[in-house]
Amino acid sequence: MVEKITSYLKKYFSNGPKFIFMSVSIILIALTVLIFSTRKTITVSVDGQDKQITTFSRTYKKALSNNNIVVGPKDKTTPSLDSRVEEGKKISIKRAVKVHVEADGKQVTIESAEQNVEKMLQAEGIGLQDFDKVYPAKDLAIKDGLKVVITRVETKEVKENKKIDYTTVVKKDDEMEQGKNKVIQEGQLGEKETVTKVIYENGKEVSRKVITEIIKKQPVQKVVAMGTLSTYTPSRGGKVAYTKSMRMRATAYTADYESTGKSPGNAGFGITATGTVAKRNSNSYSSIAVDPRVIPLGTKLYVDGYGYAVAEDTGGAIKGNKIDLFFNSSSEADNWGVRWVNVYVVK
Template identity: 70%
Template structure:
């Protein structure tokens, strides 16, 4: 503009004094106008201030003419398009680099926001109520800051689970030990479980059962377990017994010397149970017992003697004593007195 004025003056000087006066007036007015357009601006960059002078009408042009570059993520107050007044101040906050780990990604973000929460909002990274942010959302931004966002979700999960059935063991007094029989097969039940499950970045980190409902009751398994012992006589076979007693055995016959009754007596050869005393090698023979130890009518197997029935008693037969019936006195003498195992059978 000044050059235009100079050129104009050169052309007009040759026209005489009047023209020169007019030109000088124009020059003076122009100079005043130029100085009136010139403004001083205070520029604060991250708190550090400097002054610039400018003829520009807005901050964007003024900063550019003074080689002050404003990045796309830098923040200015007022805006770059604002009109400049002399003595005005513009504050520039430089964006810093922040590393953000979110949704399985590693992002490098330039931001001039005040804190992490405002940065995430400005970048369109939304937060739900239970999301975790580290450091705190109120942490101020600084260059190189690392931020982690963990997505937290809570869901109610419904599951059908099996209920184990119980096994009940019952004694089977008709079966030998070690022999088991299934009386009823077990069946598992079902229950519906509703759990509150917490996920962090889609990985389960916690679970709490909030309700359980039985949909099907389990059916218990019932097993019969044999209780009878097994005795194998030397003559062969197997004897199933429910108890075994070690007893002192003697022998007797129906004669007067053993019973105090003769053949003419009405009770000759009759046991305390009212049966006829007998010795039967192939079946059950009569024996005398103490009913307090072995009740009358109990079936027995006697080691070395065979099968017997507790049918008789005797004045000397007390406690763990047993008297075995034989048909002859020679058999009685042959048996004598000995300790035997007496098996109580079914």
């Protein structure tokens, strides 16, 4: 610029003192203008603290360096350091702070000048999946010494086929001796398909929940018959199956006149109330008289000490908890006398 001015002066003015004076004056003016045109005053804000500096530098990077203002590699500036310096403008510097990050089984300390936790993680290339947990909150402003913990959350759906246990139903069977049982129907396992949502945090299972369940095969219940029939073993041997037992007063009678008021030749002689011929059969069922209100006629019984009997007859004196046992002869009836016996209703 100065050379152009000098060349211009030589062209229009002759050499001499006048020329020299004018040349020097113009050069000084030009230098003064140049200096003032490149001199700029700017504001530098460091973490909110402002100060003004004067600079002749073209970029903020050079201006800060010339004023011994160091910008760290993780510090953030607005505008950028490579921006052109403009008179009266402001450059803001946010100093990076140390943040401790725990993620993926590692603990690292990083420097960051980002606005909050989320932007810090993004800047450091620490990715987050949809369900990952971040503590503290992602919108929290970072500060020196802050600890950030990232919990990796993974969700899986597990499909399984499972067996369904069958139930066992017990049915009473009064045709079967007590203490015995019989399988009427075998049980069969069912099958179901379940889908379970399993949640893992940092690789460890923390919860599981069944979200769908489809029955593919219904179970078949097992049916067992359980005997309810009681048994009695007489002293003479054998086994008597019965449904009910009673303690009764037992007398004895025959077909003769003393017992029935009828004599041989009488149409009703030896005939029971049910129309059968009274009998005594030690190897089978004998006839006995009962109170039908207590023991229905036709009921088969076992009388302890007497044997098997059937309720075929009635009697005027046989009321309530009494029975009258038939014998073929008066001597047998007299020998029996009157006894308290156990009477079993035979099945």
